[in-house]
Amino acid sequence: MQIPNQAFAFQTQGTPVQCVEYGNGHINRTLLVTTDTGNRYILQRINKYVFQEPVKVVANGKAVTDFLREKTGNPNSALHFLPAKTGVYCYMDPEGEYWRMYDFVEAFCLEAPESLADFYESAVAFGTFQHLLSDYPVSTLYEIIPNFHNTVDRFRQLKEAICADQAGRKASAEPEIAYALAQEEIGGTLQRMLEAGQLPLRVTHNDTKLNNVLLDAETRKSLCVIDLDTVMPGLSAFDFGDSIRFGAATTKEDDPDPANMKLDLARFEAYTRGFLTAATALTDKEVQVLPYGALIMTLEVGIRFLADYLNGDVYFRTAYPEHNLVRSRTQLALVADMLSKWEQMNEIVAQVAKEVR
Ligand code: ADP
Numbered sequence: 001m002q003i004p005n006q007a008f009a010f011q012t013q014g015t016p017v018q019c020v021e022y023g024n025g026h027i028n029r030t031l032l033v034t035t036d037t038g039n040r041y042i043l044q045r046i047n048k049y050v051f052q053e054p055v056k057v058v059a060n061g062k063a064v065t066d067f068l069r070e071k072t073g074n075p076n077s078a079l080h081f082l083p084a085k086t087g088v089y090c091y092m093d094p095e096g097e098y099w100r101m102y103d104f105v106e107a108f109c110l111e112a113p114e115s116l117a118d119f120y121e122s123a124v125a126f127g128t129f130q131h132l133l134s135d136y137p138v139s140t141l142y143e144i145i146p147n148f149h150n151t152v153d154r155f156r157q158l159k160e161a162i163c164a165d166q167a168g169r170k171a172s173a174e175p176e177i178a179y180a181l182a183q184e185e186i187g188g189t190l191q192r193m194l195e196a197g198q199l200p201l202r203v204t205h206n207d208t209k210l211n212n213v214l215l216d217a218e219t220r221k222s223l224c225v226i227d228l229d230t231v232m233p234g235l236s237a238f239d240f241g242d243s244i245r246f247g248a249a250t251t252k253e254d255d256p257d258p259a260n261m262k263l264d265l266a267r268f269e270a271y272t273r274g275f276l277t278a279a280t281a282l283t284d285k286e287v288q289v290l291p292y293g294a295l296i297m298t299l300e301v302g303i304r305f306l307a308d309y310l311n312g313d314v315y316f317r318t319a320y321p322e323h324n325l326v327r328s329r330t331q332l333a334l335v336a337d338m339l340s341k342w343e344q345m346n347e348i349v350a351q352v353a354k355e356v357r
């Protein structure tokens with residue numbers, strides 16, 4: 001592809017000579033840029049619809065990565081942002097689009113675990129990430145998307161989307177709407193516990209998909225956690241839960257056949273083990289509600305896809321018109337499977353906690 005002008009705006013080593021689309025994110029546009037000295041960089045255009053204040057998003061990312069590097073003493077333990085030639089880390093182009101650049105990390109990321117060991121490794125990465133940030137000065141972080149994992153508010157937004165029926169798609173999503181609305185009560189469980197002071201707010205990642213952790217190609221050990229756009233105060237159970245939703249699922253998020261979508265309990269156990277081994281400061285209550293984290297994150301993403309389908313696909317990148325409906329249906333199938341395995345999930349968490357804590 002033609003190299004966009006924005007690639008030349010940053011303080012790269014060498015001059016950009018090649019550029020390709022990269023990765024599978026649903027939100028930003030990600031490009032891999034190579035320069036004439038052989039250096040490689042990730043160039044991202046920040047999604048302005050999702051992130052209305054991109055400068056704050058980059059400021060959070062830069063601050064958190066600096067903190068992680070200093071705390072671990074390892075310069076490669078976090079993403080490395082490059083300044084633009086003007087000195088800023090979030091570059092606005094003449095069209096008003098916002099861009100940032102990182103050093104490319106020589107690594108791979110998975111869309112699904114290839115082994116229990118891979119998944120365990122990602123759990124250690126996200127658990128450690130949360131643990132390292134436990135003394136991060138929270139008040140200095142911008143709250144990028146308020147109510148991001150407030151599932152009570154997500155249901156409000158879904159109902160708003162149903163009423164507005166902006167894209168005229170409501171009739172084609174009746175079964176999904178009915179199933180989702182029937183789960184509203186359980187969906188608010190953790191939010192209510194948070195409000196009642198039973199669960200602490202921590203600095204969390206909030207988007208702990210397996211493809212947001214980079215693994216070393218040779219050792220398969222985690223190198224660093226990426227996609228820091230939603231690092232904000234949140235619940236530990238949700239970081240745990242989003243990883244389960246994505247990585248302990250038997251098929252991909254948008255499998256058109258929801259019958260393929262189940263929770264893999266062996267992976268659930270491997271992740272629980274890795275997460276609890278690394279995130280050692282969790283309270284007993286936080287550990288106890290981890291299964292709720294998995295269930296509610298799956299439900300929440302399911303209703304977010306559904307609301308976006310009803311709103312006309314304004315938020316998530318889609319590849320075809322029913323994409324968000326398909327994603328929603330498959331997530332809701334995973335919710336149903338989790339409910340059928342609810343006792344086992346709770347037993348696994350209790351057993352692993354006994355072993356590793
Ligand atoms: P999105 O918010 O759209 O998910 P990400 O920041 O997660 O964007 O980036 C999308 C993908 O690009 C990642 O899943 C990963 O494959 C790749 N990627 C991002 N940053 C880097 C990096 N510094 N080095 C190597 N690959 C990266």
Ligand code: GN1
Pocket residue numbers: 024025026027028050206207209212227229230242253301
């Ligand atoms: C988005 O950016 P990405 O693809 O890692 C979304 C998450 C959803 C996820 C569903 C900022 O994550 O909240 O869980 O898609 N990120 C944002 O796959 O909304």
Ligand code: MG
Pocket residue numbers: 025026211212227
């Ligand atoms: Mg991502």
